[in-house]
Amino acid sequence: MNKIIVIAGPTAVGKTDISIDVAKKLETEIISCDSVQIYKELDIGSAKPTQIEMQGVKHHLIDFLAPNQSYSVSEYQRDAKAIIAELHEAGKVPIVTGGTGLYVNALTYDMSFGKAASDDAYRLELEQIVREEGNEAVYGMLKAIDSAAAEKIHPNNVRRVIRALEINKMSGKTKGDFTNDPVKTSDYEVSLIGLTRNRLKLYARINSRVDMMIDAGLIDEVESLKNMGLDDSFQSMQGIGYKEVLAYLNGIYDRETMISLLKQNSRHYAKRQMTWFRRYGEMKWIDLETVDSREDVVEAILATI
DSSP, rough: OOOOEEEEOOTTHHHHHHHHHHHHTTTTEEEOOOOOTTTHHHHHTTTTTOHHHHTTTTSSSSSOEEEEEEOOOOHHHHHHHOOOHOOOTTTTTOOHHHHSSHHHHHBBBOOOOOOOSHHHHHHHHHHHHHHHOOHHHHHHHHHHHHHHHHHHTTTOOHHHHHHHHHHHHSSSSOSSOOOOOOOOOOSEEEEEEEEEHHHHHHHHHHHHHHHHHHHHHHHHHHHHHHTTTTTSSGGGSSSHHHHHHHHHHHHOOOHHHHHHHHHHHHHHHHHHHHHHHHTTOOOOEETTTOSHHHHHHHHHHHOOO
């Protein structure tokens, strides 16, 4: 059976370096499962690997979408599975790496998103409700069927509220979570690798990464995106790092508060990622604090296949 290796884990744990090392050993390619790195122009805040950092390893589904475009999980599933099939045809074992849990689900389980990526008629119906009854009407609809999604979306972010309702209607499921009885995909065999670190050390790495992003020009990057007409209603600007800096540029926070919030939100995101990935019973966990070298980590991963 064809195989894929999924290397997952929280932000800043060290997935990029390890996945590149594994890909070089296997002479294969990497498929990103990061919902922010898909966007062009979003480089610093997404921790997108540079060409030098890629070390000649080809990366797919990274840096290919305009920042004013939306991209659904069903579209990711379609595109990633097509690349996986091509790599299998070439006799390669694809490496999937990133921290977007729903993307991992889309490749690990037989998740159905309906026959189309969108329901145009339903979306138009919801937009008509907004015009006639206001934002709160559609937000109330979302709260009634998916309260968890509603908690993460501002009532005035109509674009995201409508998208969540649309996904629910297409799939019959909520936008973000495991189904009650997920069925593993039969398209290929999945080796799930989870990278972790001591919590305090991981949080220190996150804080340090934020400082490095600020020093590298994250504020200028977001300002450039803002000048392109992007605001917090766009999917690309919902990512951690972008929404905080955008709020700072809009005068909502001062610089110190913005940086503090960015670190805090990144740490909270890492905690949510760990909660998500721990639900994979078949995940093989590697604590990077207990391994002597990256070479040992790579050998442990290769041993799974």
